[in-house]
Amino acid sequence: MDAREIAKEIYYVGVNDRVTELFEALWPLPYGVSYNSYIVRGSDKTALIDTVKIDEVRQFLDNVKGVEQKALIDYLVINHMEPDHSGSIPEVLANFPEIKIIGNRQTVGMVKGFCGVHDDARFIVVNDGDTVDLGGRRLKFYLTPMVHWPETMMTYVEDEKLLFSGDAFGTFGALDGNVIDCEMDISTYIEEMYRYYSNIVGKYGRFVSNALAKLKGTDIRTICPTHGPVWRDHINEVIEITRRLAAYESEPGVVIVYGSMYGNTAEAANALASELAALGVRKIILHNASHSSMSRIISDAFRYEAIVVGGATYSMRLFPKIEEFLIAMETREIKNKVFAAFGSYTWAPGVTVNKISEYAERMKLPLDASFSFKQKLDADSRNALREFARQIVNAIEVRETQSKANA
Ligand code: FEO
16 A cells, blocks of 8 residues: 555554464454554655555665655654554664654663664653654654553644544554545445454553543544554544543444354343344344354443353363453453343253353453353253243343433
8 A cells, every 4th residue: 555645744654464374373364454654744844654564574675765865864753663554663763764763761671672663862752741852843642551562652643633542542444545544435444443442452441441531631633543544534433432432431232153063042031132122122243152252242242231141161160261251351450240141051041151150250241130041951951941031121220320320
């Protein structure tokens, strides 16, 4: 993808990756991903904002040199050191030997560790609220730790009211020609934003909320994240999505995640979905944990207000895919949900529901309902399942009533 000007003397020089299958070697990339980098020119100095994953360095350097054929780049601003953005730092330093690195104290330690740069004279260390003058325009730095690493910060171009936001407001999906939201259909990027946030940043909601509070009152007309489109027309929407996810606020809907070896637990999951539908639940998402990607399951669990987990009992333990999902929830500290469990067994009654119940207690995510059945649904267990569905819907109604009262 070619470099292009996105605001006065501000250029997009990022790259697309349609080769990597798993982001962080974990999360599927069905639409690819972009690693965004930008150049900001003042009348005296020029700054490069972040770099890209090393795999795409050739295209990246072509883009940078396409903008800066003659001029030197004076500063490399590092908002985030995860290697999808910092991997090309050594190449940038080799191509622009005079360049100074702008980062905070945490950044410096990481540049030394990841890139082997030990000359302190190369660094300009900034603190929260510091500015750097490029001539006719200033960059202002906001330290936003844990969005998504300890060193993460954001860089604001005061005259353009433009924010380089790092991973915040980022999303999966390569950029197919257009760069700015107003030029493209953003629906896939918005959907992928939920998966990106929940998979990558999800654990750090408190810190994301802190960052949003810090930015409150700053006039932002353009957001330039490290992944996905530049936001201009949809700034309020992406800030609101991020705010809600960071606060663990949910949308109406029930996510049923089940593990089934021979179809009997799957039958119960499907029957539960039918009962919920009959009770008026409109948004129901069923995930077979052995089939759906964990990435998608986590995203839906993060997004919707009720999670129902069920599994066949497996050698006196939780079904392994269900255990994996519960660990993923724990890693992201998913909370403020209606939470229910069901399990099937052949000779070990109660194992699945008991283990999920212990997990719920540890996670301070109390179980609102539970249901067990032996081997295969029969008339009695079908009645019990119907009651289980009612309890879930009741818990949702109580939660929604409380949310309204607290609003
Ligand atoms: Fe896109 Fe946290 O790196």
